[in-house]
Every structure is written in C-alpha cells, then in structure tokens.
Amino acid sequence: MTPTLNEYTEKDGYYIQTLLPEVGYVTYKVTPQTGEFITEPGYSDSADLPWGLINPLRQLKRFTLTGLGLNMKVSLPKALAKFSSRTL
Numbered sequence: 001m002t003p004t005l006n007e008y009t010e011k012d013g014y015y016i017q018t019l020l021p022e023v024g025y026v027t028y029k030v031t032p033q034t035g036e037f038i039t040e041p042g043y044s045d046s047a048d049l050p051w052g053l054i055n056p057l058r059q060l061k062r063f064t065l066t067g068l069g070l071n072m073k074v075s076l077p078k079a080l081a082k083f084s085s086r087t088l
Contacts, residue, residue: 003054005030005038007045014038016049016063027067034062 001019008015014030030038034057043049057063 001025002048003051005043005045005047005049014045015066016054017067018054024068026065028058028063029066031062031064 003016003018014035016028019025
C-alpha cells in the first residue's frame with residue numbers, strides 16, 4: 001500500500017496511513033513543519049506519497065507513530081517492540 005497523506009477534519013494538520021507488510025496498518029502523525037514540507041510541492045489531502053519521500057523523513061524522525069493495526073502473522077509483543085509509541 002502506498003503511503004497516503006490525510007488532513008485532519010477536526011483540527012489542523014496531517015497524518016499518513018500506510019501498510020507495512022511485516023506489521024500491518026500504521027498511522028503517523030506529521031509534525032507541522034513536515035506537513036509544510038510535504039504540501040509545498042503540491043501534495044494535498046488523499047495524495048499518494050512516494051516511499052522515496054517517506055523513508056528519509058522516517059529516518060529523520062519527522063513522524064510520530066499514533067496507530068498500529070496488527071498483521072495477524074506478527075505477535076503483539078514482537079510488533080510492539082518494533083513500533084511502540086515513539087517517534088519514527
């Protein structure tokens with residue numbers, strides 16, 4: 001699944017949803033500065049984002065993991081060890 005940029009409806013800001021095969025569905029909260037960086041070249045609500053943009057931002061810890069939908073093939077302790085509620 002391609003990462004998708006979504007705009008909050010009840011508040012300002014963006015979040016990204018995607019599917020990581022080894023874990024399941026994840027939701028990342030986007031910092032305001034990162035939201036500006038992503039939308040400046042023209043990405044907007046419901047836009048598919050390339051992994052070439054997402055991966056460097058993840059490495060720079062520009063997202064906060066806010067949701068995790070587990071893949072049933074991964075045990076809960078193993079998944080949480082990989083993706084706790086920490087900044088990614």
